[in-house]
Amino acid sequence: MQTNIHPFEKYPFDVKKLPADIRREVEHFDFYTTSRAIEKSIVSDNLSDSNTLLCWAYFVWIDAMAMQTGAEILSSGESALKIIAEILGKEPGHKPSLKLQKFINDEIKKVHKANKWYDKFHNIPIESLSLKEAEDFAFFLSDCTNEEKFKEKEYQLWLRLYNEKPDVYSTGVKEFYGFKFYYLCRISNVLWRDLKRFEEARPLLWQIINWPSVKDAELYSYNISNAVQLLILEAVDKRDEIEFARLTELMISKFGEINQYRAGLGKGELTLVLREIPAGKILQFALEIGDLKNIRLIMDHFFAGEVVLIRDGRIKENMKKAKALIS
Structure with a gap:
């Protein structure tokens, strides 16, 4: 299910309002590394604004998408919900936090329900x-x-x-x-x-x-x-x-x-649509090979109209490199 890593079309937080170091971590997302780097920045800089805390909660939750086991969803979900509770303690009506909270709770319920169903059947x-x-x-x-x-x-x-x-x-x-x-x-x-x-x-x-x-x-x-x-x-x-x-x-x-x-x-x-991570891997390898015909085919068809939702800064850089090579 890694084909659906990000649960929402847009991040629930505002990337532009994040501190520069955290914004870089988001742009160069990697499982576990990003959430830990964000936590380190929050602790060292004593950050407490809702936008930054929600960013941290979001990527703690996204770590559950790496393996997507029931244990991972329950563990990461509990950690993310604690951060969200801190936000809601200050801003009870914080809509982006409430949205993420509901999504996580729904996924946790699925795990509990699956376990019960499995035990039954x-x-x-x-x-x-x-x-x-x-x-x-x-x-x-x-x-x-x-x-x-x-x-x-x-x-x-x-x-x-x-x-x-x-x-x-x-x-x-x-x-x-x-x-x-x-x-x-x-x-x-x-x-x-x-x-x-x-x-x-x-x-x-x-x-x-x-x-x-x-x-x-x-x-x-x-x-x-x-x-x-x-x-x-x-x-x-x-x-x-x-x-x-x-x-x-x-x-x-x-x-x-x-x-x-x-x-x-x-x-x-x-239109042929691939998700961000596989599309990024394919483009990276094409650039390493350096076959211009192959790069052009991939850019014209796999990234046609830029229908792939790209968040990763490295993939964006590779897209720029590819466009420069085939222009």
């Missing part, structure tokens, strides 16, 4: 659940934490749905389709991202990428980009320049096929 054979119960349980577990006990059960539930739920059905008024593709995407994602069973997931990712029905792929286009993205990031980790270039071109090609299909339906073009 984990000994019940999956086959004894109805397909509706299996799907509800799978969706719920996908929204909880990355603890292995949850993810193994989630994987088994998606697998059952893939094997048993009809790929297409009609209500007589509307046709629903693409279930096999969707559940396969869920299965591969849990195997790769959560259970780290890469060799099991790899052929499933390629099955998704080469799915024969563009109608299904268009309906769930994010899953095509997600599948290719996972393989691109693996190529980055392995420093495999040839595979990296092949996969970035493949990503663009697949979205081209989807958009061609959409054009035939009279639909507008989809």
Whole structure:
């Protein structure tokens, strides 16, 4: 779930009003490092204004997004809520703090609820659940934490749905389709991202990428980009320049096929959108390779119209470097 690190579109605090050293830490965000550096500045400079304290609470909470285990969410959440309580003690109606407080409390409730649900259902054979119960349980577990006990059960539930739920059905008024593709995407994602069973997931990712029905792929286009993205990031980790270039071109090609299909339906073009951290890693590696054609493709398609929400100062600098190289 690291694909949704920041819970809000905008920071709940005002970056411009932060002390310069804390503002730099925010611009060069890193898990754990940023929150500790902010705390150090607050303690050493005896800072107590609500904006700075909320910034600290926010990044303490964001640390829970690094692992997203139940224990991490409970621990980081408790620490962040203590800081927020200090703010609200002085300003009871401080709306940004109340917003973050509610969000954290809701996430903590999910963890407690997940634990209770897991305790209730984990000994019940999956086959004894109805397909509706299996799907509800799978969706719920996908929204909880990355603890292995949850993810193994989630994987088994998606697998059952893939094997048993009809790929297409009609209500007589509307046709629903693409279930096999969707559940396969869920299965591969849990195997790769959560259970780290890469060799099991790899052929499933390629099955998704080469799915024969563009109608299904268009309906769930994010899953095509997600599948290719996972393989691109693996190529980055392995420093495999040839595979990296092949996969970035493949990503663009697949979205081209989807958009061609959409054009035939009279639909507008989809923009390929990656989140900040994976987009940053891909751009960084492209710059290290120095292939101008590849850099241009990445900037033109992965950062088209700057639809990626970039907060990290290092990524912004890399974008400037890339634009200078291809201009």
